[in-house]
Amino acid sequence: MSRGSIGLDDRLNDYVVKNHAPEHPVLAELRILTGRMPNAQMQIAPEQGKFLAFLVHLIGATNTLEVGTFTGYSALAVALALPAKGKVVACDVSEEWTGIGRKYWEKAGVAAKIDLRIGPAIDTLKKLAAEGGEGRFDFAFLDAEKTEYDDYYELTLPLLRKGGLVALDNMLRDGDVADPKVQDRGTKAIRALNRKIAADPRVEAVLLPLGDGLTVARKL
Numbered sequence: 001m002s003r004g005s006i007g008l009d010d011r012l013n014d015y016v017v018k019n020h021a022p023e024h025p026v027l028a029e030l031r032i033l034t035g036r037m038p039n040a041q042m043q044i045a046p047e048q049g050k051f052l053a054f055l056v057h058l059i060g061a062t063n064t065l066e067v068g069t070f071t072g073y074s075a076l077a078v079a080l081a082l083p084a085k086g087k088v089v090a091c092d093v094s095e096e097w098t099g100i101g102r103k104y105w106e107k108a109g110v111a112a113k114i115d116l117r118i119g120p121a122i123d124t125l126k127k128l129a130a131e132g133g134e135g136r137f138d139f140a141f142l143d144a145e146k147t148e149y150d151d152y153y154e155l156t157l158p159l160l161r162k163g164g165l166v167a168l169d170n171m172l173r174d175g176d177v178a179d180p181k182v183q184d185r186g187t188k189a190i191r192a193l194n195r196k197i198a199a200d201p202r203v204e205a206v207l208l209p210l211g212d213g214l215t216v217a218r219k220l
């Protein structure tokens with residue numbers, strides 16, 4: 001299963017997801033397939049996919065970026081929300097996981113919108129800047145290595161246009177961010193980034209308890 005939103009019991013999660021987060025049939029198929037995989041918890045919650053699509057519609061996004069594609073659910077949710085000329089530059093290191101995504105992107109008829117870049121995301125983000133990508137993206141979703149989040153954030157901000165959004169997943173770490181006993185590198189990195197974003201004069205941001213904690217920051 002993909003995880004439900006943090007703090008919701010099963011009954012309330014079912015209420016939110018089953019009745020109030022309608023899903024494209026190909027998204028549902030991909031979610032169920034991925035839910036049987038060993039790393040299923042890496043898949044975002046369906047209400048998060050819905051929310052990413054909502055943000056894309058809200059700001060009229062065309063050019064989008066994703067760091068951490070896994071089996072392609074979030075890229076598919078965003079691609080389905082984009083206009084016909086819209087693009088998702090999707091970064092991941094795994095051919096195997098993204099290969100699953102490709103099949104479903106094709107099935108949903110949006111494969112042409114998704115520009116998959118296999119390789120370390122930090123390199124890809126630097127390359128996008130070098131290719132003239134600064135200020136050209138409307139929206140970005142970050143969901144890869146937690147210890148690299150600060151790098152993704154710093155490399156993504158210049159790529160966004162003014163008023164563009166960056167969304168970051170797992171910002172509550174299943175509650176670990178608020179538990180001082182938890183001191184692993186990933187949790188420490190996310191805690192530091194939460195503090196930094198909250199005080200960052202370059203953005204206006206909100207940390208939502210959606211999925212495992214989703215921060216949305218708007219570039220000022």
Ligand code: CA
Pocket residue numbers: 042043044143169170
């Ligand atoms: Ca995640």
